[in-house]
Amino acid sequence: MPNITKQKNAASKLIEFNMVRHIAEDATRLGHSDYDDNQPxxxxxxxxxxxxxxxxxxxxxxxxxxxxxxxxxxxxxxxxxxxxxxxxxxxxxxxxxxxxxxxxxxxxxxxxxxxxEIPDYIKSLTDEELDQLSALFTKINANLYEQIKATNPTWFSKFHKTVTDTVRDWFL
Structure with missing residues (x-):
């Protein structure tokens, strides 16, 4: 059984990452003359x-x-x-x-x-770190897909296909 303190630390790092990523994206967009058009x-x-x-x-x-x-x-x-x-x-x-x-x-x-486009924060990782990160996100995403499927199977089918097709077509 994983240590609850380590789980809390990982969860806080994920929340921090999401917040910092959004702030960094906003700061980058603010510098563009087409700020209103330059949305994620x-x-x-x-x-x-x-x-x-x-x-x-x-x-x-x-x-x-x-x-x-x-x-x-x-x-x-x-x-x-x-x-x-x-x-x-x-x-x-x-x-x-x-x-x-x-x-x-x-x-x-x-x-x-x-x-x-590959974000700069991904480019800073080594090959070994990229493999670890990919494996972790694969596991996390699989769990999230299961949660969505259990809650709303119809929405899961539409959402899952859109996301997986996009990733397959543009990143692989």
Whole structure:
């Protein structure tokens, strides 16, 4: 049985890492002239680009369902992506009430560039440390997937496929 003190220490380091990582990302973005447009890929607009990179031509409702976003958030994010030229909106040929979202070449390039970037804090690790970190995250992620699956199997199926396809396509 693992030592509870060591578990607490590891948990505190993970919390610290998440906080410091967010602060570092914010500080980096603040220095850019396009601060409002330079948001992390796995938040909001980035989730939509990732989903469309894997399966283009989805309706706003399908995007919202797949990404567990509200209809309002999805519409807002899509609107911003249209303004940036990363996606287009068009009426469905089958049902004119449905809006189909398609990723542009620029949007696909943006998604691929952002997800293929290796953070500097990862580059500072040795090969042995990278192997250890990968093994630990594999175990942690497997446990988290099981928790999600037990709580909401439908959401797990959508979420798991999106994440694993992204990692496979862009990092391996």
């Amino acid at each position: 890929l796995f938040k909001g607009q980035g989730k939509i680009l990732l989903a469309l990179s894997q399966e283009d031509g989805l309706s706003q409702k399908e995007l919202a369902d797949r990404l567990n976003l509200t209809a309002q958030s999805t519409a807002e994010f899509v609107g911003k992506l249209v303004k940036k030229g990363f996606v287009t909106k068009e009426k469905s040929q089958q049902d004119k009430r449905v809006v189909i979202i398609k990723i542009t070449d620029s949007g696909r390039e943006n998604a691929q560039t952002a997800t293929a």
